Amino acid sequence: MIDQGRKLPKDVVECWPEVFGEVKLNVLPLRYLHAVVITFKDGKIWEVKITKDDHTKGWSAFERSISELYRNYESRIDNVDFRLDTEKIRKDIEKITKNFLKKRKL
Numbered sequence: 001m002i003d004q005g006r007k008l009p010k011d012v013v014e015c016w017p018e019v020f021g022e023v024k025l026n027v028l029p030l031r032y033l034h035a036v037v038i039t040f041k042d043g044k045i046w047e048v049k050i051t052k053d054d055h056t057k058g059w060s061a062f063e064r065s066i067s068e069l070y071r072n073y074e075s076r077i078d079n080v081d082f083r084l085d086t087e088k089i090r091k092d093i094e095k096i097t098k099n100f101l102k103k104r105k106l
Helices: 010-015 052-057 059-076 086-104
Strands: 033-040 045-049 077-084
Touching (some): 033 059
Antiparallel strands (some): 033 045, 033 077
8 A cells, every 4th residue: 555645756747747747646556557566776677567457356466466575675676666557547547537428528
C-alpha cells in the first residue's frame, strides 16, 4: 500500500495537471502500477515491471514479493519508487466520466 495522503510525483502531475494536481494516494490499484524502480546505494537501478501474471495473482502476492525483495536487499537499497501507468489512468477516468455524463444528462 502507498503512504496515506502521499502526493503524486511531479512527472505524473504534468501528464494531466487538471486532474492529477489535486490527487492524493491512499490506495493504489495494481492495474495502475507500471513498475517498481529500486535504486541501490552503489548506483545500480533495477526496474521491476508489473506483468499480467502480477495482475492475476493480485496485490497481496505482489506485496509479498516486493517485501521479500526489500528484506533481502534492505541494507543496500537507497530508494524504492512506484511508477504509475498514467496513460491507463487517464483513459479510464475519461471513459468513466463520459459514461457518467451520458447517463446523467446534465
